[in-house]
Amino acid sequence: MEIVFPLYVLIIFFPSLLLYIFLRKNRRSPHKRAKLPPGSMGWPYIGETLQLYSQDPNVFFATKQRRYGEIFKTHxxxxxxxxxxxxxAARFVLVNQAHLFKPTYPKSKENLLGPSALFFHQGKYHIRLRKLVQGSLSPEAIRNLVGDIEAVAVSALDSWAGGQVIDTFQAMKKFSFEVGILAIFGHLEAHYREELKKNYSIVEKGYNSFPTKIPGTPYKKALSARKRLSKILSKIIGERKEKRSNEKDLVGCLLNSRDDKGEILTEDQIADNIIGVLFAAQDTTASVMTWILKYLHDDPKLLEAVKAEQKATSQSNEEGxxxxxxxQTRKxxxxxKVILESLRIASIISFTFREAVADVEYKGYLIPKGWKVMPLFRNIHHNPEFFNNPQKFDPSRFDIVPKPYTFMPFGSGVHACPGNELAKLEMLILTHHLVTKFRWEVVGSKSGIQYSPFPVPLGGLPAKFWRESAP
Structure with a gap:
């Protein structure tokens, strides 16, 4: 049977149909209309990982940015x-729309640090833990540690003196570990400190190894050492509970915390966050301090300016x-400014990992749910638009405060490093004693960078140290 529509029906129907189609199309999520950013994905599975790790990250990321712009995809x-x-873009991901991007780490790394560590989380638990950690590492809290950190710095430097060749990075790691122990536990018994150091070192070696549980592999050894760390921390926590002390170090803050329901943290939660803070406090700070030593060594004029400043402080303390x-550390x-410029040019944290929890559109490009999102701090810190002649080490550039979100050595937003004030304090104290009481000479190559995974001078910057003779 043939169906015939009157003309007036067609006149009404077709515009209505077109309007319906238009509205349907525009009701679709805008993300479905957006396109992926430009870029290349490399080989199946491995993507461009080999290219990243076979060259200076500066070159890898800068080449990508020049080719594709300030937003690009890779694998x-x-x-x-x-x-x-x-x-x-960094502000968009880390601050303005931070709820759309969760922090993400491989499961193998969570297993070693502990799944309850604050930087694996979002929401109420993260807010609670961050307040506790940040409170124990705030300027008000760490100002009481100046004398203790100074004693650790003097002891470390004395052990380096004598003209033997020192792996500066490894020496700095030992120093920053001891400072981390101070901030977390206060004055910890020597046997506990040695047990923590021994087992943490095994965990650290396995952290960046291939995550296989085959016996004898670094990762398997690290898992076993992590269990031993939990037992050691359980003993320390048990002793603290018995004493019912009200100390303001990190352990004290974690033990005495109660949430809005009156519930305390479990021992596993406390242990995971202690290990997490130790991890965050060691390698990054040690890397920066190694670079500071190198930059001062390479610029005699700058070294003399720093010496003059620190000797004036020393003289006001009756020559130490x-x-x-x-x-004094605030003056x-x-x-x-040497510390700030070292943080900028070395850019120890080249980027940070986030994961999109939903499809997100940014500047017309789609960031699909589940994809990793990486704000590139190194690229921003080395952008000549924000820092003139960015490859030159020039502390005077910090005579002027950088524009917002152009300088983020400790990240930004709710997941920014809560221990940044402690890190800067230990750098100031160590530098004070280094330049006023010691001289040093870099041995072998004075250039080159190695990644392990943080950038450090080649070979860990082998150097010889001598105590300055009294004038």
Whole structure:
């Protein structure tokens, strides 16, 4: 049977149909209309991981940015990624829309540090733990550690002196580990400190190894050492509970915390966050301090300026017969700018990992749910638009405060490093004693970078140290 529509029906129907189609199309998620960023994904599975680790990350990421712009895709470490290399994009991911991007780490790394460590989480638990960690590492808390950190620094430097060749990076790691122990436990018994150091060292070696549980492999050894760490921490926590002390170090803050329901943290939660803070406190700080030593060594004029500043402080303390004070560490402008410039040019944390929890559109590009998102701090720190002649080490550039989100050595937003004030304090204290009481000479190659995984001078910067003779 033939169906015939009157003309007036067609006149009404077709515009209505077109309007319906238009509205349906525009009701679709805008992400479905957006396109993926430009870029290349490399080989199946391995993607471009080999290219990343076979060259300076500066070159890898800078080449990508020049070719594709400030947002591009790639495939590294088994993950599909969107890279973001602008301050606006970093703020979008880390601050403005942080709820759309969760922190993410491989499960193998969570197993070693502990799944309850604060930087694996979002939401109420993260907020609670961050307040506790940040409170124990705030300027108000760490100002009481100046004398103790100074004693650790003097002891470390004395052990280096004598003209023997020192692996500077490894020496700095030992120093930053001891400072981390101070901030977490206060004055910890020597046998506990040695047991923690021994087992943590095994965990650290397995952290960046291939995650196989075959007996004898670094990762399997690390898992066993992590279990031993939990037992050691359980003993320390048990002793603290018996004493019912009200100390303000990190362990004290974690033990005495109660949530809005009156519930305390479990021992596993406390242990995971202690290990997490130790991990965050060691390698990154040690890397920066190694670079500071190199940059001062390579620039005699700058070294003399830092020496003059620190010797004036030493003289006010009767040539070091009195300990440094918190107030004095706040009045070291030249040294402080050396630290900031070292943080910028070395960019120890090249990027941070986030994962999109939903499809997200940014500047017309789709960031699919489940993809990793990586704000590239190194690219931003080395962008000549924000830092003139960015490859030159020039602390005076910090005479002017950088534009927002162009300088993020400790990250930004709710997951920014809560221990940044402690890190800067130990750098200031060590530099004070280094330049006023010691001289040093770099041995072998004075150039080159190795990644393990953080960038450090080649060979860990082998150097010889001598105590300065009294004038």
């Amino acid at each position: 590294i470490l088994g993950c599909r990624c969107v890279m973001l290399a602008s301050p606006e 017969n009195h300990p440094l004070t918190w107030t 070291m402008p030249i040294t402080y």
